[in-house]
Amino acid sequence: MTMMGGPAGHKAGFIPVIGRPNVGKSTLINRFVGQKVTAVSPKPQTTRNRIAGVRTTETHQMIFLDTPGIHHAENLFNREMVRLALRTLEEVDVILWMIDASDALSDEDRLVQGHLREMKTPILIALNKVDLVEPKQHLLPVMEECQTLMPSSEVVPISATEGVNLDRLERVLLTYLPEAPPFFPPGQVTDQPQYLLVAEIIREKVFEVVHQEVPYAVAVQVDEMQERQEEGVQRLPELAP
Numbered sequence: 001m002t003m004m005g006g007p008a009g010h011k012a013g014f015i016p017v018i019g020r021p022n023v024g025k026s027t028l029i030n031r032f033v034g035q036k037v038t039a040v041s042p043k044p045q046t047t048r049n050r051i052a053g054v055r056t057t058e059t060h061q062m063i064f065l066d067t068p069g070i071h072h073a074e075n076l077f078n079r080e081m082v083r084l085a086l087r088t089l090e091e092v093d094v095i096l097w098m099i100d101a102s103d104a105l106s107d108e109d110r111l112v113q114g115h116l117r118e119m120k121t122p123i124l125i126a127l128n129k130v131d132l133v134e135p136k137q138h139l140l141p142v143m144e145e146c147q148t149l150m151p152s153s154e155v156v157p158i159s160a161t162e163g164v165n166l167d168r169l170e171r172v173l174l175t176y177l178p179e180a181p182p183f184f185p186p187g188q189v190t191d192q193p194q195y196l197l198v199a200e201i202i203r204e205k206v207f208e209v210v211h212q213e214v215p216y217a218v219a220v221q222v223d224e225m226q227e228r229q230e231e232g233v234q235r236l237p238e239l240a241p
Contacts, residue, residue, distance in 0.1 A: 011060040013093030013177035018116075020108035021069025023098045024128045028160035029053040029064045032170070037190040038066045052191040054184045060174055061182040063191075065092070070112045089115075094176035095123045097150070101142050101157065102132035105149070113149045122176050123153045126169055131159040 017025045026038040033053040053064045067088045089095060097116060099109060116123055125146050133139055139157055146155045156172055158165045184191075 007058070009059070009179060010181060011174060011177040012063070012180040012182050013061075014063045014065060014091075015094055015096050015173060016065040016067055016088045016092050017096045017098060018067050018070065018089065018112065019098035020100075020106065020112060023069070023100045024160045025069075025098055026066055028098065028126070028128070028158075028166075029066050031160050031163060031166065032062065032064060033189050035189060054189050054191070056182060056184065056186055056188075060177060061184065062170070062173065062177070063183060064096075070108065070115065089119065089121070092121060093178060094173060095119065095121050096126055096173065097123055097153070098126045098128050099146055100129050101127045101139060102129040105142075105145055110149070116150065123150055124169075124172060124176070125150060125153050125155045127155055127157045128160055130157045131162045131164060 017029060019025055029038055029051075030036050030053065032055045034055075037053045038051045051066045053066065055062045055064065065088050095116065097112065099105070127139070127143060127146060130136075130139060133142075143155050143157065147153075154172060156165060156169045158169050160166070
């Protein structure tokens with residue numbers, strides 16, 4: 001990837017966001033980017049592709065890599081999703097491991113730990129969904145358990161949905177990034193073409209409105225898009241009845 005010139009002291013780097021299914025990885029990336037670049041659903045395994053969400057400021061550029069949830073995969077499709085997630089951990093600057101604070105640590109969290117244990121890349125733990133934990137004192141034993149799983153990693157409690165403590169998370173992530181010019185120009189928020197972003201949004205809406213009627217492994221392919229400049233919107237061709 002070609003890098004562009006940046007101011008002195010500018011930092012830039014790649015941050016894969018990893019964790020078991022449904023811990024809020026896509027929600028966090030969309031929050032940092034400032035708009036939707038990856039589908040969000042309460043159903044697990046929504047993410048199917050490695051999508052980069054780009055956060056650019058005057059001082060730094062963070063490229064967050066969304067990944068499928070790591071879990072005990074039983075079929076070929078899900079095993080490939082896990083392999084995709086693990087391949088994303090190669091040649092990055094810091095790994096952001098997300099854990100759900102509102103749920104007990106599971107076998108799948110420990111499965112993630114097993115994959116990360118031998119990594120030489122720095123690992124930061126984001127303890128997500130703290131807004132769902134009451135009273136807040138209950139967070140302390142969860143944070144201690146996370147620290148036990150990865151003793152050398154800092155644990156930052158956050159809420160991706162509510163935006164709680166994301167400024168601190170960003171400051172800590174920034175300490176791991178090298179000085180480098182930006183990889184993407186200002187205003188570019190993802191490495192994906194627009195038609196794939198549209199496909200992600202459509203797939204997200206399918207998950208919202210259908211359940212048993214449609215197979216969960218639904219995929220969306222956008223064949224054509226039309227832009228109406230006077231409305232500033234993208235319009236898809238009407239579907240045949």
